[in-house]
Amino acid sequence: MRFRLARPSVLVDIGAITGLRYLTRDNGTLTIGAMARDSDVERAPWIGEPRWGLVSDVSRVVADPIVRQSGTIVGSLCHNDPAGDWTAVALAARASVVVRGTAGDRTVPIDEFLVDSFTTSVAEGELAIEARIPVPGDRTSGAYLKIERKVGDFATAAAGVQLTLDERGTIRQAGVALSAAGATALRVAEAERVLVGQTPTADLLRAAGAAAATASQPQGDLRGSVEFKKHLAGVLVERGLRTTLERLGVQL
Amino acid sequence: MQINGTLYERDVEPRILLAHFIRESCGLTGTHVGCDTSSCGCCVVVLDDERAVKSCTMFAAQADGHSVTTVEGLEQGGTLHPIQQAFWDCHGLQCGFCTPGMMMSTYVLLKHKPHPTESEIREELAGNLCRCTGYQNIVKAVQQAGESR
Numbered sequence: 001m002r003f004r005l006a007r008p009s010v011l012v013d014i015g016a017i018t019g020l021r022y023l024t025r026d027n028g029t030l031t032i033g034a035m036a037r038d039s040d041v042e043r044a045p046w047i048g049e050p051r052w053g054l055v056s057d058v059s060r061v062v063a064d065p066i067v068r069q070s071g072t073i074v075g076s077l078c079h080n081d082p083a084g085d086w087t088a089v090a091l092a093a094r095a096s097v098v099v100r101g102t103a104g105d106r107t108v109p110i111d112e113f114l115v116d117s118f119t120t121s122v123a124e125g126e127l128a129i130e131a132r133i134p135v136p137g138d139r140t141s142g143a144y145l146k147i148e149r150k151v152g153d154f155a156t157a158a159a160g161v162q163l164t165l166d167e168r169g170t171i172r173q174a175g176v177a178l179s180a181a182g183a184t185a186l187r188v189a190e191a192e193r194v195l196v197g198q199t200p201t202a203d204l205l206r207a208a209g210a211a212a213a214t215a216s217q218p219q220g221d222l223r224g225s226v227e228f229k230k231h232l233a234g235v236l237v238e239r240g241l242r243t244t245l246e247r248l249g250v251q252l
Numbered sequence: 253m254q255i256n257g258t259l260y261e262r263d264v265e266p267r268i269l270l271a272h273f274i275r276e277s278c279g280l281t282g283t284h285v286g287c288d289t290s291s292c293g294c295c296v297v298v299l300d301d302e303r304a305v306k307s308c309t310m311f312a313a314q315a316d317g318h319s320v321t322t323v324e325g326l327e328q329g330g331t332l333h334p335i336q337q338a339f340w341d342c343h344g345l346q347c348g349f350c351t352p353g354m355m356m357s358t359y360v361l362l363k364h365k366p367h368p369t370e371s372e373i374r375e376e377l378a379g380n381l382c383r384c385t386g387y388q389n390i391v392k393a394v395q396q397a398g399e400s401r
Binding site: 013064069 | 288289290291293304305306309310311357360361364377378379380
């Protein structure tokens with residue numbers, strides 16, 4: 001609004017709905033109410049557990065520490081900025097968003113929620129009331145890496161990854177997503193396909209990174225050229241996977 | 253809204269920012285407006301004794317019914333707040349423009365981390381820009397303020 005990019009005729013402040021400020025972990029789901037702030041996640045008592053690597057990482061790099069005391073996770077998802085942080089994390093973590101309207105609630109998988117730049121599937125007369133993230137198991141961790149020119153700037157490139165291993169160390173599930181790589185945050189399905197069913201090796205991580213670099217469709221600007229940003233996407237995915245495996249105690 | 257314990261009742265235009273309300277309507281000019289774009293942190297105030305907000309990025313109407321603490325609210329009965337004393341002792345300022353925001357951010361920081369390390373201070377104050385000091389003495393001041401609590 002400050003930059004006149006949006007000029008809403010009516011603005012409703014949901015800040016007064018204190019009942020929407022919650023952060024709960026029940027029945028395998030982390031539920032983030034629409035008024036839960038970035039700083040609430042950053043300071044959550046459980047955030048240091050390795051399983052929360054992806055969420056912990058992102059909670060420390062959104063905007064700056066003061067802005068994180070005002071910004072909300074659900075708000076970030078609804079804003080759906082192409083260079084947003086939570087959108088990429090939500091894709092990698094396979095989150096969903098609960099949208100409430102006069103006809104009741106509907107739960108929308110994040111892939112369907114993110115429609116286009118600054119556009120979501122929330123319709124007129126609806127309100128996104130919470131985000132749901134599956135609680136990662138003991139053999140799950142992740143990472144979020146972002147390159148920015150300075151604190152608070154939009155990402156030049158960013159990647160969120162999450163891996164679930166089975167008892168033998170084989171990758172059972174993989175989430176790989178990029179930010180600042182297209183109209184919205186982007187799931188790199190090809191990288192996920194490359195990883196699942198495999199035993200982690202340096203070559204495998206490199207292949208996943210290469211798939212991300214190929215999939216990335218950034219815009220060239222003062223932060224870097226298209227070629228540079230695509231390269232970064234690959235590097236960040238590979239590095240994020242490496243960090244994830246370290247957090248799971250796996251040595252390559 | 254309550255500002256530093258005093259009740260201010262005003263009719264405001266919906267578009268009035270909290271920073272402008274505090275400065276122009278309430279006459280509390282200790283809160284500075286540096287960038288007007290949520291970047292510099294000079295306008296930070298504390299809401300409900302709980303969170304630091306950039307008051308240039310909040311409408312005054314959003315603070316309706318809340319309590320606001322500005323830099324003027326730190327000193328009590330002529331005695332500087334430990335944070336102010338520490339900025340004085342450590343010379344944690346040069347021109348002073350960013351100082352109110354630095355101190356209000358520090359106020360919330362020390363609530364959550366009473367004894368922060370140097371790197372924690374640097375990370376937590378990343379939303380407050382200073383163009384004079386190079387931050388060295390600001391970091392020292394925050395450390396001293398933490399120790400004196």
